[in-house]
Amino acid sequence: xxxxxxxxxxxxxxxxxxxxxxxxxxxxxxxxxxxxxxxxxxxxxxxxxxxxxxxxxxxxxxxxxxxxxxxxxxxxxxxxxxxxxxxxxxxxxxxxxxxxxxxxxxxxxxxxxxxxxxxxxxxxxxxxxxxxxxxxxxxxxxxxxxxxxxxxxxxxxxxxxxxxxxxxxxxxxxxxxxxxxxxxxxxxxxxxxxxxxxxxxxxxxxxxxxxxxxxxxxxxxxxxxxxxxxxxxxxxxxxxxxxxxxxxxxxxxxxxxxxxxxxxxxxxxxxxxxxxxxxxxxxxxxxxxxxxxxxxxxxxxxxxxxxxxxxxxxxxx
Amino acid sequence: xxxxxxxxxxxxxxxxxxxxxxxxxxxxxxxxxxxxxxxxxxxxxxxxxxxxxxxxxxxxxxxxxxxxxxxxxxxxxxxxxxxxxxxxxxxxxxxxxxxxxxxxxxxxxxxxxxxxxxxxxxxxxxxxxxxxxxxxxxxxxxxxxxxxxxxxxxxxxxxxxxxxxxxxxxxxxxxxxxxxxxxxxxxxxxxxxxxxxxxxxxxxxxxxxxxxxxxxxxxxxxxxxxxxxxxxxxxxxxxxxxxxxxxxxxxxxxxxxxxxxxxxxxxxxxxxxxxxxxxxxxxxxxxxxxxxxxxxx
Numbered sequence: 001x002x003x004x005x006x007x008x009x010x011x012x013x014x015x016x017x018x019x020x021x022x023x024x025x026x027x028x029x030x031x032x033x034x035x036x037x038x039x040x041x042x043x044x045x046x047x048x049x050x051x052x053x054x055x056x057x058x059x060x061x062x063x064x065x066x067x068x069x070x071x072x073x074x075x076x077x078x079x080x081x082x083x084x085x086x087x088x089x090x091x092x093x094x095x096x097x098x099x100x101x102x103x104x105x106x107x108x109x110x111x112x113x114x115x116x117x118x119x120x121x122x123x124x125x126x127x128x129x130x131x132x133x134x135x136x137x138x139x140x141x142x143x144x145x146x147x148x149x150x151x152x153x154x155x156x157x158x159x160x161x162x163x164x165x166x167x168x169x170x171x172x173x174x175x176x177x178x179x180x181x182x183x184x185x186x187x188x189x190x191x192x193x194x195x196x197x198x199x200x201x202x203x204x205x206x207x208x209x210x211x212x213x214x215x216x217x218x219x220x221x222x223x224x225x226x227x228x229x230x231x232x233x234x235x236x237x238x239x240x241x242x243x244x245x246x247x248x249x250x251x252x253x254x255x256x257x258x259x260x261x262x263x264x265x266x267x268x269x270x271x272x273x274x275x276x277x278x279x280x281x282x283x284x285x286x287x288x289x290x291x292x293x294x295x296x297x298x299x300x301x302x303x304x305x306x307x308x309x310x311x312x313x314x315x316x317x
Numbered sequence: 318x319x320x321x322x323x324x325x326x327x328x329x330x331x332x333x334x335x336x337x338x339x340x341x342x343x344x345x346x347x348x349x350x351x352x353x354x355x356x357x358x359x360x361x362x363x364x365x366x367x368x369x370x371x372x373x374x375x376x377x378x379x380x381x382x383x384x385x386x387x388x389x390x391x392x393x394x395x396x397x398x399x400x401x402x403x404x405x406x407x408x409x410x411x412x413x414x415x416x417x418x419x420x421x422x423x424x425x426x427x428x429x430x431x432x433x434x435x436x437x438x439x440x441x442x443x444x445x446x447x448x449x450x451x452x453x454x455x456x457x458x459x460x461x462x463x464x465x466x467x468x469x470x471x472x473x474x475x476x477x478x479x480x481x482x483x484x485x486x487x488x489x490x491x492x493x494x495x496x497x498x499x500x501x502x503x504x505x506x507x508x509x510x511x512x513x514x515x516x517x518x519x520x521x522x523x524x525x526x527x528x529x530x531x532x533x534x535x536x537x538x539x540x541x542x543x544x545x546x547x548x549x550x551x552x553x554x555x556x557x558x559x560x561x562x563x564x565x566x567x568x569x570x571x572x573x574x575x576x577x578x579x580x581x582x583x584x585x586x587x588x589x590x591x592x593x594x595x596x597x598x599x600x601x602x603x604x605x606x607x608x609x610x611x612x613x614x
Binding site for chain 2: 057063110111113114116117118120121122124125126128129132133135136233237240241244248273274275276277279280281283284287288291
């Protein structure tokens with residue numbers, strides 16, 4: 001049996017709990033200004049989005065730029081469950097995520113036969129179709145959008161973020177994750193080694209869509225209002241920028257990218273007209289000078305702490 | 318009653334052809350650039366926007382008539398296209414496809430929001446350049462502007478066809494698109510050819526931008542996004558990298574859109590365009606005119 005309680009995991013767990021407790025303390029004692037809290041919750045949402053897109057683009061190597069579409073599905077379905085049907089929040093969030101995963105499965109099955117640019121453009125088309133469907137559905141408010149009560153607290157956002165990241169990280173480390181990486185490295189070689197490439201591509205795509213839907217649900221239940229315009233191509237692109245900035249294929253890199261981009265966007269909130277220009281220029285410069293992103297495909301890890309724990313695990317195997 | 322439905326259909330076909338000719342002009346630029354450097358130039362729609370603005374500038378500030386204004390816009394955008402290619406895309410010639418694609422999106426954002434800063438996000442009206450004359454043939458209305466648009470696009474496409482098929486430069490373009498390394502070994506300056514391709518593509522986009530301004534009367538810095546995406550759909554529909562494919566794809570897309578609008582479902586127009594894109598990609602990814610290429614291991 002594997003030893004879950006090695007030093008690395010314990011330190012990571014303590015770090016997560018400590019981070020949560022400090023921020024929660026600041027919120028409870030009213031020290032934290034509301035704008036900071038908003039930014040922190042945004043960071044949680046973007047971390048889930050970036051990590052889930054990384055699963056598709058970075059780990060499996062399937063170039064998808066329709067992530068906003070899955071997020072929109074999750075946001076609208078969860079909003080319908082919590083605000084129109086008055087269901088509990090958790091049911092709403094999970095419902096949105098499951099429907100988004102279903103959409104991911106249905107879209108992924110036919111389109112994942114495509115490669116590279118063609119897949120990118122097909123997913124882009126899917127994202128736009130989803131947006132137009134919500135735009136034309138009066139039940140969810142059409143173009144004007146849909147207002148709902150804000151129920152997400154820091155605790156919800158952080159807990160869901162932490163669980164999602166741990167789940168996705170473990171997926172990448174598992175047999176299935178290895179199979180996905182082999183598809184990224186060389187699809188033909190992977191197939192000839194007996195990896196069922198279609199199965200794993202669809203699996204990664206569905207899983208990415210599930211978590212994008214979850215993030216959409218958190219977004220909808222935090223920001224009071226959702227509008228079809230929010231989930232446009234620019235949002236998909238922003239998420240893509242995050243993972244490319246952090247390092248495509250690195251889970252921790254995606255998290256880093258999400259944090260950096262959200263903070264940068266919050267800092268530049270005072271000069272909105274310059275915000276997108278600066279992002280664009282940075283992006284082009286980065287592609288020219290360091291196309292692998294900050295971390296490349298490396299992972300930031302606590303393994304330097306875990307030597308003793310790993311030995312324990314090895315001896316028990 | 319029956320004749321009025323027929324009239325309706327023909328009217329939509331006329332509208333569709335004028336809109337489709339704009340899409341075709343933009344799609345040509347996409348397809349040429351893709352054919353030669355295998356890059357989806359996401360900034361192409363925004364170059365069209367710049368073209369619309371320079372045309373607007375030429376008409377309202379410099380008081381030029383339509384044709385010189387069109388040429389002014391085409392030349393300035395050709396320069397812009399070359400500059401973009403040299404600064405942003407050239408260093409990435411050997412980088413991964415994803416890096417190039419992201420750069421293209423970055424350039425696109427830069428043009429959109431840089432444009433917003435420069436000319437303000439406010440919507441501008443295009444001055445009326447054509448007389449409001451209309452011709453009615455069996456009840457189907459042809460506007461003077463529609464005819465000029467169709468004629469302009471057809472002339473430009475014929476010029477492009479001649480350039481690509483019968484000039485030395487066009488021969489070199491086809492060679493580079495077929496095999497870049499072999500072309501280089503045969504003494505073709507591939508960098509110049511690639512710049513030339515960007516110049517031609519951007520000039521066509523600028524022409525489309527001016528025509529679009531005339532057609533819809535209003536222009537704004539974000540006007541390039543949706544037509545850009547749709548022109549890409551048109552290019553894929555015809556088979557990306559294939560020049561006649563882009564023309565046919567553009568015209569087909571325009572026709573489909575105006576027929577959907579004619580059925581009273583104009584809010585679903587964009588969704589139909591993207592649905593077609595996905596269906597084409599699934600059924601025949603190489604497009605209507607494309608050949609299937611087998612992958613060698």
